[in-house]
Amino acid sequence: MTTNRKQSCSIYFIVAALMLLVFLLSSPGGKTCAAADKSSVPKDSCTATECHDKMVKEKYVHGPVATGECSACHKSAKSMFKQKHSFEKIQNTGKLCAECHERLDTQKFVHAPVKEGKCFSCHDSHQSPNKFQLRAAGAELCFKCHDRSIIKRKFVHGPVAVGSCTTCHAVHQGDFPKLLRASANAVCFECHTDKAEAFKKKKFAHAPVRKSCMQCHNPHSGEFKYNFIADGSQDLCFTCHKDKQMNISTATVKHKGLVTEKKCLACHDPHFSDYVKQLTMQPADLCMSCHDKAFSSAAGKVANMKEMLSENTVHHGPIKQKDCSGCHNTHGSKNFRMLRENFPPVFYSGYDPENYKLCYMCHEKTLASDEKTTKVTAFRNGDKNLHFIHVNKSVKGRTCRACHDAHATNNPRHIRNSVPFNTWNLPVGFEKTENGGQCLPGCHKMYIYDRKQAAKNI
Numbered sequence: 302m303t304t305n306r307k308q309s310c311s312i313y314f315i316v317a318a319l320m321l322l323v324f325l326l327s328s329p330g331g332k333t334c335a336a337a338d339k340s341s342v343p344k345d346s347c348t349a350t351e352c353h354d355k356m357v358k359e360k361y362v363h364g365p366v367a368t369g370e371c372s373a374c375h376k377s378a379k380s381m382f383k384q385k386h387s388f389e390k391i392q393n394t395g396k397l398c399a400e401c402h403e404r405l406d407t408q409k410f411v412h413a414p415v416k417e418g419k420c421f422s423c424h425d426s427h428q429s430p431n432k433f434q435l436r437a438a439g440a441e442l443c444f445k446c447h448d449r450s451i452i453k454r455k456f457v458h459g460p461v462a463v464g465s466c467t468t469c470h471a472v473h474q475g476d477f478p479k480l481l482r483a484s485a486n487a488v489c490f491e492c493h494t495d496k497a498e499a500f501k502k503k504k505f506a507h508a509p510v511r512k513s514c515m516q517c518h519n520p521h522s523g524e525f526k527y528n529f530i531a532d533g534s535q536d537l538c539f540t541c542h543k544d545k546q547m548n549i550s551t552a553t554v555k556h557k558g559l560v561t562e563k564k565c566l567a568c569h570d571p572h573f574s575d576y577v578k579q580l581t582m583q584p585a586d587l588c589m590s591c592h593d594k595a596f597s598s599a600a601g602k603v604a605n606m607k608e609m610l611s612e613n614t615v616h617h618g619p620i621k622q623k624d625c626s627g628c629h630n631t632h633g634s635k636n637f638r639m640l641r642e643n644f645p646p647v648f649y650s651g652y653d654p655e656n657y658k659l660c661y662m663c664h665e666k667t668l669a670s671d672e673k674t675t676k677v678t679a680f681r682n683g684d685k686n687l688h689f690i691h692v693n694k695s696v697k698g699r700t701c702r703a704c705h706d707a708h709a710t711n712n713p714r715h716i717r718n719s720v721p722f723n724t725w726n727l728p729v730g731f732e733k734t735e736n737g738g739q740c741l742p743g744c745h746k747m748y749i750y751d752r753k754q755a756a757k758n759i
Contacts, residue, residue: 439464534564552633683755
């Protein structure tokens with residue numbers, strides 16, 4: 302058996318040698334193919350012939366090709382009956398590449414060509430003018446599969462604009478969706494270091510920032526500045542803040558800040574803040590940054606609030622707490638001066654508890670409904686409730702603003718020095734005493750009140 306096998310092998314090699322000789326003699330001119338230009342290529346290599354000499358011409362050449370080791374990838378069909386050399390068809394390119402290269406399909410997320418073993422979709426197996434033998438340079442390679450329209454919008458993200466998709470994405474596999482190199486925000490913070498530092502230092506962060514920058518920004522390109530996914534202020538904000546959209550759209554009195562170029566960003570920082578509600582400043586300071594001058598509105602003149610509060614030392618509770626939003630809806634309202642609830646803007650009004658809902662957010666309704674009291678108010682003559690006397694009238698009830706300023710005065714209990722009454726600045730004429738006080742307003746003679754011993758006014 303051994304002798305026969307040796308004889309068979311000898312016959313096989315003799316036949317193969319004769320076939321090779323016939324092939325060489327049948328070549329044009331009876332000569333062998335010319336050697337390849339590159340001196341590093343072995344003279345007996347496939348690339349040293351006129352058939353495959355172009356395989357080593359580009360800047361980047363696959364290792365086995367450069368060294369003439371074609372058989373590392375191409376396996377001979379070993380057929381003694383074929384006139385020319387032939388090779389087995391490569392059935393699984395991914396498996397073939399993995400014989401030399403480290404496997405790149407072991408992590409949670411794998412690029413589709415890698416997962417399908419189609420390495421040659423991106424890499425040329427022989428040579429390329431591009432590093433890593435890529436079939437195209439930069440983003441052009443990505444766009445062989447991915448839709449180019451993602452960079453056709455008005456504003457394009459920097460890495461995308463220069464064709465550097467790999468700044469954010471891994472090319473083979475990764476542990477994060479979309480083959481991102483890290484979690485979504487971590488990728489952003491690699492470049493946007495200022496935001497990363499603010500994220501660490503500020504007390505409050507906008508919810509989308511904590512979750513994903515891409516809730517507001519398109520990472521590739523967009524029709525709006527900063528690659529916002531919608532108009533960069535209100536429309537974008539309204540994608541989440543539906544309640545504010547409803548509030549603003551139905552308001553008859555809207556905050557003027559909302560019609561500035563910045564809109565929502567006139568007051569709010571979209572990323573981080575040291576103040577509640579992502580405000581750019583402490584709430585009252587933010588209000589005073591605009592309300593430091595007088596201006597006119599459809600509802601009349603608006604005072605210079607900053608000046609008024611500095612000149613008047615007795616501040617209303619919400620002002621003391623630096624909370625203008627205690628009384629005002631800062632986006633818009635259906636009420637006078639953007640107030641949160643009803644409050645009569647006039648001097649006289651028939652009494653209805655519904656008209657004073659703003660005041661009753663903090664003050665007891667009994668302040669105006671109890672005719673007699675010794676507890677609910679200090680404004681009484683004996684036990685006669687003088688708020689009831691002034692306010693609780695079916696026709697000409699004096700509203701709160703007839704005597705009080707809702708922001709600040711230099712008198713106790715926010716009593717005004719005067720109040721607008723049509724074209725007349727009507728004096729209030731209030732003086733405080735130990736157990737009560739006296740009034741000499743423009744609307745009646747002097748009246749005195751005393752909580753301990755009821756005064757008799759004639």
